[in-house]
Amino acid sequence: MFRSAPDNIDRIFAALADQTRRAILARLTGGDVGVMDICEPFEMSQPAISRHIKVLETAGLITRHRQGTHRMCRLSPDGLGAIEPWLSMIANSYATKYNRLDAVLETMQTKETPDAPSSTCP
Amino acid sequence: MFRSAPDNIDRIFAALADQTRRAILARLTGGDVGVMDICEPFEMSQPAISRHIKVLETAGLITRHRQGTHRMCRLSPDGLGAIEPWLSMIANSYATKYNRLDAVLETMQTKETPDAPSSTCP
DNA sequence: TCTAAACATAACTATATTATTATATAACTA
DNA sequence: TAGTTATATAATAATATAGTTATGTTTAGA
Incomplete structure (x- = not known):
């Protein structure tokens, strides 16, 4: 109610x-x-x-x-951090079947982390 | 208006x-x-x-x-696919500074893809 | 101290969202 | 074909959201 x-x-x-x-x-x-x-x-x-x-x-x-x-x-x-677990849950379930959202997430992950050397930056 | x-x-x-x-x-x-x-x-x-x-x-x-x-x-x-580029954009910008959202995304990416051998599954 | 710039808050209006009850429709099933 | 099950739609009411104008507040500076 x-x-x-x-x-x-x-x-x-x-x-x-x-x-x-x-x-x-x-x-x-x-x-x-x-x-x-x-x-x-x-x-x-x-x-x-x-x-x-x-x-x-x-x-x-x-x-x-x-x-x-x-x-x-x-x-x-970390503003978006709170929704990540939830999105992951749904995305994972997609992935157990046949899914290309992973590709996008890999893209997000391929850029280097801040503590990595920025060798690829011109 | x-x-x-x-x-x-x-x-x-x-x-x-x-x-x-x-x-x-x-x-x-x-x-x-x-x-x-x-x-x-x-x-x-x-x-x-x-x-x-x-x-x-x-x-x-x-x-x-x-x-x-x-x-x-x-x-x-691919329902969530449409928001991924947008989320990535924001997440990337975080990452250029000091961020741990990447960690979550890596978690999402570590589970295997459907066409990969499921060797780690009991 | 007076003023102006950079904002925040209030009061109000229009529209969107969410839920309810009542009712319609579509596909089995006897 | 009549009835039942599963679901959608309509009408309506309550509340939330987003925008407007008018006005208040804070800080910097003349």
């Missing part, structure tokens, strides 16, 4: 289910960005962006810190 | 942002299941489950086929 409260995983997936918020995350892969700079490419009011940012923060996908008069947004290093 | 229509990725993430639907997907990892059997563990009406199933189907996460009087639900082999 009552809808159960959203859990962490709910919040992460819900946060990702919006093009604007995904675009914000993508932007943050380039480094920390202030709220006004995040607003710039969007045809949307600043309060609307502020709310999107809050959704991302509540989901644990980003963090914020002051820098003078700016509030810089930063990707949370 | 008008909210842009949801794209495929929106639909997939939105579909995953619900515990009931994730539970349904998890259930389907065990093999195809009919709608009434899917309903069984939930304290929710059958029409509600039917709608959840429809959301999963619209997102491309499951398919259905008739089997006599039953409509069997089945995981779509």
